[in-house]
Amino acid sequence: MNKNGPIIIIEDDPDDQFVLEEVFNELGYSNPRMYFADGQxxxxxxxxxxxxxxxxxxxxxxxxxxxxxxxxxxxxxAELSLKCIPYVYFTTAINHQVVIDAYSTSAQGFFVKPGEFEEIKSTIKVMIDYWKKCAAPNNF
Incomplete structure (x- = not known):
């Protein structure tokens, strides 16, 4: 994990991308953001x-x-897993099976996208602040 590295955001909805960028700007994180509309x-x-x-x-x-x-x-x-990149889900797709499937991939978090801007901001802040404080094998 590189705490100063880019934040990779994979979101196919341009409106959600816009809102997330506004949130990151308001929160003042210096990490560059990279947006992708699909997983591939x-x-x-x-x-x-x-x-x-x-x-x-x-x-x-x-x-x-x-x-x-x-x-x-x-x-x-093997190459990507050695980078120790935290992987969290931020989605509106919520049901019991989706959460089970997400954690079966060893995800480090599952967050439900709130509808209100301030709630999104609060959720992103918790997510980023947590990982900024975490230690990882490759950041010593």
Missing amino acids: TALQYLYQVDERPFIIISDINLPQLNGLELRRKVQTD
């Missing part, structure tokens, strides 16, 4: 860069490669 493009990016991202925030329902499939690929790829 995000995966290609992760393979192409040497830099370790700080965190991956992923929706579940995505075109081409959904969030669950992407997490499995990141988790099972």
Whole structure:
């Protein structure tokens, strides 16, 4: 985990991307943000860069490669798994089976997207502040 690395956000809804960028701007985190509309493009990016991202925030329902499939690929790829990138879901897709499926991929969190801006901001703050304080094997 690179606490100064980019925040990878995988969200296919442009309106949600806009809101998330507003939230990050208001919260003042200095990490650059990289937005991807599908899991396949995000995966290609992760393979192409040497830099370790700080965190991956992923929706579940995505075109081409959904969030669950992407997490499995990141988790099972030796090169990517060594980057120790926290992977959290941030989605409106909520039911018992989806939560079970998400945690079966060893996700580090599952957050339900709130409807109100201030609630989204509060959720993102908790998520990012938690990981900023965590230690990982590759950040010593």
